[in-house]
Amino acid sequence: MTDKQTRKHESLPLTEATFFILLSIAHKPKHGYAILKDVESLSGGRIKFSTGTLYGVISRLLEQEWIEQIENDQPPDAGRPRKDYALTDRGRTILNAEVGRLESVLASAHLRFGEENR
């Protein structure tokens, strides 16, 4: 196993909060409030972050370099410049690996249920 693979393997499984945040910004960069709302909708209203929790995870992901902060071109909101968060290459690799892991878990479950139903 290469060093990169080992590091990727050690990061998995992701916590639900991390997974949904990464998933939320997988297609396009988003600012904090948009992530908050998107995670709520992605999880079917099950996960509702407090702002403290959201930025705690964002801070950790920035430190791990799974996401990056980019300046938003849109006009500032109430005098505050909006900052968007985007997935980095490393973050995308981790997210893909987690999706693959979840798929394999699900495949195993389907296989077992399929056997039992036969």
Place this chain on the structure above:
Amino acid sequence: MRIESFRIKPQKTNPAPAQSLTVESLLIRLYVYLLKLYPAGFQAAFADEMQGVFMMTLRNALVTGYLGLLMIIWREIRDLPLNLIRARRQANNQLPPATQRVLRIQWFVRIVGGLLGLFLLNTLTIILSPSYNLYSQAIPFVVMLFLASTSLLIALRWGRVGGLLTITFGIGMGICIILYLALMAWAEISVLLTLFIGVLWALPFVIFGALFYKLSQHPARHANTAKHLSN
């Protein structure tokens, strides 16, 4: 000619928006105070954004009603302790191991010193209760004990001043207990034992006062801020 007096009927206005505005601004102000509990680096990086997100969440919740608002407040309060611990741990993990060690000692001293201060103040409430027969000669000792215990609590926030006060009142308390024992003229207690009891009372305050003073001067105290500024 009779002039019909008329009054413009005041239009009924919905008081809810003004009320909501007050609630909103009050909650935002409280939230800003809560944000000050986060480490300096975290605050500098995210406090402004967090305030903006909180404001938008509040406005959104106020449209749906007060239940939504209560849920948001509950979520913020519920998650706050854990978020603070995580943010502090993350900030400390970025520091050199030696600085991390000093910060750990600082927290240990704060927790033990704070608990000691609270315990002694609680003891004083028992001593000063009407059912307790307090000799008038013991009053200086009780006053010193109160001052030294309060200084320990002051040192939690202002280490240097609190530390110096704790040392001063601790020594004062030791002297007072020695004088008290001497004045009460309990012949059974030798001079050496009297001195020993005085030192025993003063020692914890001197140790904790010195620790608070020393740690407040250590550069590790500003480590998180300094690291952020250097970034």
